[in-house]
Amino acid sequence: DIQMTQSPSSLSASIGDRVSITCRASQGISNYLAWYQQKAGRVPKLLIYAASTLQSGVPSRFSGSGSGTDFTLTISSLQPEDVATYYCQKCNSAPLTFGGGTKVEIK
Amino acid sequence: EVHLLESGGGLVQPGGSLRLSCAASGFTFSNHAMSWVRQAPGKGLEWVSGITGSGGSTYYADSVKGRFTIFRDNSKNTLYLQMNSLRGEDTAAYYCAKAPVAAIFGNWFDPWGQGTLVTVSS
Numbered sequence: 001d002i003q004m005t006q007s008p009s010s011l012s013a014s015i016g017d018r019v020s021i022t023c024r025a026s027q028g029i030s031n032y033l034a035w036y037q038q039k040a041g042r043v044p045k046l047l048i049y050a051a052s053t054l055q056s057g058v059p060s061r062f063s064g065s066g067s068g069t070d071f072t073l074t075i076s077s078l079q080p081e082d083v084a085t086y087y088c089q090k091c092n093s094a095p096l097t098f099g100g101g102t103k104v105e106i107k
Numbered sequence: 108e109v110h111l112l113e114s115g116g117g118l119v120q121p122g123g124s125l126r127l128s129c130a131a132s133g134f135t136f137s138n139h140a141m142s143w144v145r146q147a148p149g150k151g152l153e154w155v156s157g158i159t160g161s162g163g164s165t166y167y168a169d170s171v172k173g174r175f176t177i178f179r180d181n182s183k184n185t186l187y188l189q190m191n192s193l194r195g196e197d198t199a200a201y202y203c204a205k206a207p208v209a210a211i212f213g214n215w216f217d218p219w220g221q222g223t224l225v226t227v228s229s
Binding site (some may be wrong): 001032034036038043044045046049050053084087089091092093094095096097098099100101 | 121142144151152154157167168169205211212213214215216217218219220
């Protein structure tokens with residue numbers, strides 16, 4: 001099975017900072033990757049699909065890039081409401097594996 | 108508005124069974140694949156199982172294969188997860204999630220239900 005590895009597992013950054021989270025697949029998955037945001041005690045929310053397409057209603061400070069095995073979620077200017085855990089997920093074939101998550105906090 | 112409401116969670120002894128339901132509204136249910144995703148307390152997300160819009164194809168994580176069965180009743184707009192031979196490691200919040208089309212693969216999950224908690228303990 002294809003493994004999904006996220007890094008870092010946690011990060012602390014200042015308001016306004018540019019933040020990047022990496023997701024690496026153990027085999028190529030083309031652009032079949034989604035990103036989700038889960039705030040504490042809340043349900044996961046879709047941010048980006050097809051590696052780089054922003055879900056409707058998601059702030060434009062979020063962006064996704066990558067193809068094949070290496071993907072990145074970027075928050076261009078970190079805001080207080082972005083405190084959450086972020087997960088990547090491969091969508092090409094079973095199992096639809098999630099990455100381990102990246103917890104984002106404010107410094 | 109799309110709405111997914113899970114039910115059926117609770118406390119069950121190891122080796123026991125439980126059936127989860129996910130009632131869907133606000134969209135043409137049979138046109139969309141559905142999945143179950145779980146999250147153990149304080150842990151990350153784990154995809155459990157998925158089913159195509161017609162119900163004709165089903166898929167499982169290795170951790171539940173042979174013990175869990177996903178199925179749907181499109182006439183009732185309801186998704187199910189029959190869970191047998193439950194283990195302590197199955198303790199988690201279970202979410203149902205909708206895919207944008209009838210196919211499972213190549214697609215993402217949006218939205219998710221609020222989840223139902225399953226606790227496996229003696």
